[in-house]
Amino acid sequence: MEMIRTDKLTFTYPGGERPAIEDISIDVQPSEFVLVCGQSGCGKTTLLRCLKREITPHGNLAGDVFFHGKPLSDIDAITSARGIGFVRQNPENQIVTDTVWHELAFGLENIGQPTQIIRRRVAETAHFFGINEWFEKKVFELSGGQKQILSLAAVMAMQPEVLMLDEPTAQLDPIAAKEFLTLLSRINRELGTTVIMSEHRLEDVLPLAGRVLLMEDGRVSMNRDTASFVREIAVQPGHVFNKALPSAVRISSALNETGDIPVTVREGRLWLKARMAGKEVAGQERPETAPEGAPVLSAKEAWFRYDAGEQFVLRGLNCDVYAGRMLAVVGGNASGKTTALNVLSGQKTPVRGSIKYMGKNIRKYKAGEIYKSGIAMLSQDPKTMFVYDTLQDDLMEAAVMVHGKSQAAQSVAEIAETFGLTHLLTHHPYDLSGGEQQKAAIAKLLLLQPRILLLDEPTKGIDVYAKDELAALLKARCAAGDAVVVVTHDVEFAAKHADEIAMIFNGEVICGGGAHSFFAGNTFYTTSANRISRGILEGAVTAEDVIELCKTSKRS
């Protein structure tokens, strides 16, 4: 019998004009791995929450959900709590207690398990998830990736039959995301737990899933096993979802491929090799323009540490930022990327070395002077920027600071128009989606008319469509002559949109230069498209490059 079945499930939020999800009838078999995907706002989260009784949102629910053939509402509280596990996006907010071991025990305590059983479950779970080494730590000492693994383990300690996850890797860096997904696939394969997961980072997830549900506007528009899903979507290169697919699928789909569609990098390589056999490879010369003029912002031999006696985070950082260019600062966790941004923005003062803004030492400017019509910085949490009850008021505040009262209303209206935020002006900033919040925060910063825009992880947690919009906005600033610096984990974003790259390792910039040549020269730290085409097509970095090269190469 199916594990979970829904029958014509429709849900409308209070005051909503139309249902958030509509007429959804799906069934999930035991031990299946189902991937739910679709654009932001398509109803993925609502659907998942409707399948878990305790967190079903308030609103008008029609249709039925069955768990083991029984209506969800008829199941007793304990069976419901332990039978269906739920992991959410934000690692910070789903941890309840202050220590790792207590967090693992929390759910079991709730359902009244005796100490002996809890002890055993906690030990087993910690062992399965490799938590032993940080078992006694405080939750606050953990990295984001560890926190998310802890949340997963804490849910698994209750031995659920179904595990539901709502974009669990959206807030994680790529390495942590892969580690998380590896554990998830082990849960599915080694324990046979049914997994239902929503995700927009498909590159790594698609190969794990057995079945894909594609949602559009609150409805399930496709419900196929993964292979046929890929085959079907591959013949529609213009499909709106195409952008979100793994590079291998996108490349083969753009070339109107028939037969088996590659999904992973390995399959992509094999496929590309076969396709290019006996063909002459047109070399791709991509002229990279060098930056012109003097840097508007530069760090010279900057050393920094947070406290005397601690390790240096920056060890002789050299970095130049030019007007009209987008610089992407990349590197692993704790490499000093964010610190570099704080030092460049003048918020932290290096203990040695200097930061120059417009050729003058940043310390020589008066407090606050550089932030008006100068440097603006977007922190990782856009929520730190909003004070008022409506977006309009928040934007007005920034506008008044620079434009004066008379001009302010007009400049707010203009920027809202450019950013596509006009219809959201009366909303509370917290009610916007992740991507919208990001845009609103940038709009607020731009009202201060900065010449240099520094952004910390702006692509975190937003989907591929929002990323493209963001990139367009940033490029427009560059075209207008401003400088943009983006600190990011997102290799694909950097490769596609940045002019220059600075890679930070162990507190210093170890290599950099033009974005294209940087990624073309790397082996590990590069895009999927580059890994697919390495040695077959030279100098291809993005999926578009590969497609272009394949189309232009002729049979020799």
Added chain:
Amino acid sequence: MKHIFHIYHPVVVFLYIMSALILTMLTLNPVCIAISFLAGSGYAIYLRGMRKYLKTLRFVAIIFLIIAIVNPLFNHNGITILFYMGDNPITLEALLFGLASGGMLASVMVWFTCYNVIMTNEKFLHLFGRALPTAALMLSMIMRLLPVTRYKISRIRAAQAAMGLNAKSGTLRQRMAHGVRISSILMSWTMEDSIETADTMNARGYGSAKRTSFSAFSWSAHDITAFAAIAALVGGTATLMILTLSQFVYYPMIGGELGSPLGIAGYAAYALLLCFPLLLELWETLRWR
């Protein structure tokens, strides 16, 4: 650095640290105060390092001085008059009593820094969690919220400063306005997050049955030995304190013997008790030689 008490049962650790605190508070015998201060300082340095200890000491010294100065100014008991301040006699006895109570309070504060290290939140929860499961969970949640809130405040400050709204500069009025801004953002952010936390608690069955309280601690042989040793030392010290050590008085004149044989035995028991964890550490170190 992990200290040896880390592996001991909460009851043992609680017995030790509470005895140290209470015995310190109960006696004003100068030798006992000196023993307590030295032993407490030694343990605090071992647990937290010299740098943090000296930081605490700076604060402790101020309290000590205030009490030592204020007592003779306001307390005119005692018969040995040193000099007059206005019409008020300043007596030797009151001065010594001030020094002793200052020293006692200083020792208590030093012991509290040790308490904070060895009586971890988990140990505390184990002791009181069964009786008060809801309070225990709340405490644990608050302990998580503290660092999270501190982190959020620093993030909000930084983001606001990057808009030229720095809470550290400007007139008092401006700075107060910035303070209000920061707390207002913090409130909205925390409320928003707590909705998610509440959801996740429900999802994990909070309230679906009567909660149990899990603890990772159990009694083992070394706990029982240590418990017996500490209890014996506490009993011995307390008896000897009542018999001899507390005979020492300050008013109206300094009286009582400090060096009787029984008294010396009392000091020895007291010192042994207070140094118990340090001796355990020493023994542990020697065993690995």
